[in-house]
Amino acid sequence: MPSPDSTAPATVPVRGLFIDGAERPASSSELIDVFDPSRGEVIARIGHATDDDVDAAVQSARRAFSSGPWATMTVRARARLVNRLADALEAHLEELYQLETRNNGRPITETRAQLGRLPDFFRYNAGLALARRDAVIPVEGEYLCYTQRSPIGVVGNCTPFNHPLMIMAKSLAPVFASGCTTVVKCSEYTPLTTLRLAQIFVEAGLPAGVFNVVTGLGATTGKALAEHPGIDKFVLTGGTEAGRISGALAARHFAHQTMELGGKTPVIVFDDYDLEQAVNYAAFGAFIAAGQTCVCAARHIVQRSIHDEFVERLARKAAAIRVGDPALPGTQMGPVISARQRERVLRLVDVARQEGAHTVTGGGRPAHLEGALTNGYFVEPTVFAGVTPSMTIAREEVFGPVTVVIPFDTEDEAVRIANDSPYGLAAGVRTGDVARAHRIARRVDCGIFWINDHHRLDPASPWGGVKDSGIGSEFGTESFDAHFSVKAVMTNVSGKPFDWYGSVEGPRRLN
Numbered sequence: 020m021p022s023p024d025s026t027a028p029a030t031v032p033v034r035g036l037f038i039d040g041a042e043r044p045a046s047s048s049e050l051i052d053v054f055d056p057s058r059g060e061v062i063a064r065i066g067h068a069t070d071d072d073v074d075a076a077v078q079s080a081r082r083a084f085s086s087g088p089w090a091t092m093t094v095r096a097r098a099r100l101v102n103r104l105a106d107a108l109e110a111h112l113e114e115l116y117q118l119e120t121r122n123n124g125r126p127i128t129e130t131r132a133q134l135g136r137l138p139d140f141f142r143y144n145a146g147l148a149l150a151r152r153d154a155v156i157p158v159e160g161e162y163l164c165y166t167q168r169s170p171i172g173v174v175g176n177c178t179p180f181n182h183p184l185m186i187m188a189k190s191l192a193p194v195f196a197s198g199c200t201t202v203v204k205c206s207e208y209t210p211l212t213t214l215r216l217a218q219i220f221v222e223a224g225l226p227a228g229v230f231n232v233v234t235g236l237g238a239t240t241g242k243a244l245a246e247h248p249g250i251d252k253f254v255l256t257g258g259t260e261a262g263r264i265s266g267a268l269a270a271r272h273f274a275h276q277t278m279e280l281g282g283k284t285p286v287i288v289f290d291d292y293d294l295e296q297a298v299n300y301a302a303f304g305a306f307i308a309a310g311q312t313c314v315c316a317a318r319h320i321v322q323r324s325i326h327d328e329f330v331e332r333l334a335r336k337a338a339a340i341r342v343g344d345p346a347l348p349g350t351q352m353g354p355v356i357s358a359r360q361r362e363r364v365l366r367l368v369d370v371a372r373q374e375g376a377h378t379v380t381g382g383g384r385p386a387h388l389e390g391a392l393t394n395g396y397f398v399e400p401t402v403f404a405g406v407t408p409s410m411t412i413a414r415e416e417v418f419g420p421v422t423v424v425i426p427f428d429t430e431d432e433a434v435r436i437a438n439d440s441p442y443g444l445a446a447g448v449r450t451g452d453v454a455r456a457h458r459i460a461r462r463v464d465c466g467i468f469w470i471n472d473h474h475r476l477d478p479a480s481p482w483g484g485v486k487d488s489g490i491g492s493e494f495g496t497e498s499f500d501a502h503f504s505v506k507a508v509m510t511n512v513s514g515k516p517f518d519w520y521g522s523v524e525g526p527r528r529l530n
Contacts (some may be wrong), residue, residue: 040227083228144196172251277491282444364419444484
């Protein structure tokens with residue numbers, strides 16, 4: 020948040036915006052503190068971009084899209100460049116691992132495992148660019164009908180704090196491969212790897228203006244980007260309420276939109292699945308990234324015959340997770356992103372207790388931390404039992420290391436509980452019955468479904484939600500295709516004379 024009386028030491032670096040291929044200060048003198056969430060220490064300060072700064076970034080993206088080397092680059096040359104960007108990203112992964120872990124608090128082992136996939140996002144979309152074909156459409160009569168696709172233009176992209184580089188990369192890859200340009204408004208909590216990647220890409224040959232970065236708050240800088248009339252497409256990964264607000268702003272000028280919003284992922288566990296594996300997946304789904312994922316396994320809907328043992332084993336597993344310094348390779352869970360987020364998580368834990376849920380393990384701040392880590396924003400891995408589907412903890416997105424276990428008796432009941440949510444991003448099932456697994460995949464309302472796994476993605480597989488979890492898809496051909504406008508070309512190949520208002524015999528065709 021803005022901090023005019025910041026206690027940040029004078030040695031803390033101040034980072035600017037990245038516009039037209041270079042870093043530059045924001046036009047406002049107001050700065051925002053960036054924290055290491057594991058220690059509560061200020062590690063950088065960033066500019067708070069104004070409306071004028073956002074306009075300058077959008078104008079830069081428009082110039083790059085409309086003229087210059089990017090606008091005239093052939094598809095094959097662009098694909099080669101996108102592959103070169105993938106190579107540059109790969110060459111800087113070690114630096115980016117360290118920077119992202121310090122900035123968002125995820126354990127270094129998690130960060131390595133996630134960021135190592137990112138070069139493939141760019142290579143996959145470069146392949147789509149090379150393989151792209153426009154359609155020839157069979158139509159009635161003596162006509163040749165075909166389509167022409169053109170890059171949609173300037174893409175405004177608001178990225179979150181939980182997976183800063185991963186979520187940005189899944190949006191950047193189709194932007195670059197399609198020939199669009201972009202302005203990214205990164206989270207004010209985690210701007211450092213975004214700014215660094217912009218530098219890396221320009222050094223690798225990306226023309227100035229193709230990738231611009233503005234920093235600031237969602238209510239100011241993010242709002243200015245969403246409502247800017249120069250944006251042709253708006254992409255947001257964030258909370259559902261933020262999606263409603265920014266989506267309405269972007270709709271004023273009919274910008275295309277893709278939004279991945281909130282989630283309350285249900286996982287249905289049957290008694291014919293290996294219980295130890297079910298518990299291992301439950302811990303992974305619930306506590307990876309300290310539960311700060313849109314697909315966090317927040318609701319475990321467990322067959323009553325194994326419910327008590329599942330709860331007991333999951334509690335033991337959660338209590339044994341090593342919480343601590345994210346820079347150390349032995350750490351298994353880091354902090355949540357901010358003091359504000361920690362207090363929100365703990366408030367929802369208190370609400371759950373007041374409503375009658377039973378804390379099986381966790382529910383507070385870790386007591387074992389020492390030194391600077393005592394100032395970090397840590398929350399214990401938390402498991403609730405005795406939960407009913409109507410409780411707040413079973414309905415509201417927590418975005419922290421908290422999961423609940425709810426019993427069921429029949430398949431229909433399990434599906435009903437899973438679908439009893441305003442959200443519909445991801446879901447999963449644990450079962451040894453193949454037919455039942457696919458049957459439930461068809462019945463549960465969601466955009467992503469895992470059978471006997473969790474959190475897996477691939478650049479070829481579409482990723483998006485239904486209901487209050489958003490619109491559109493990222494990844495796959497669906498995302499790539501959504502960065503083009505489509506023109507239908509209808510050609511009369513008959514050679515026959517035409518005069519609607521003259522003397523014409525036989526049936527007439529108006530359209």
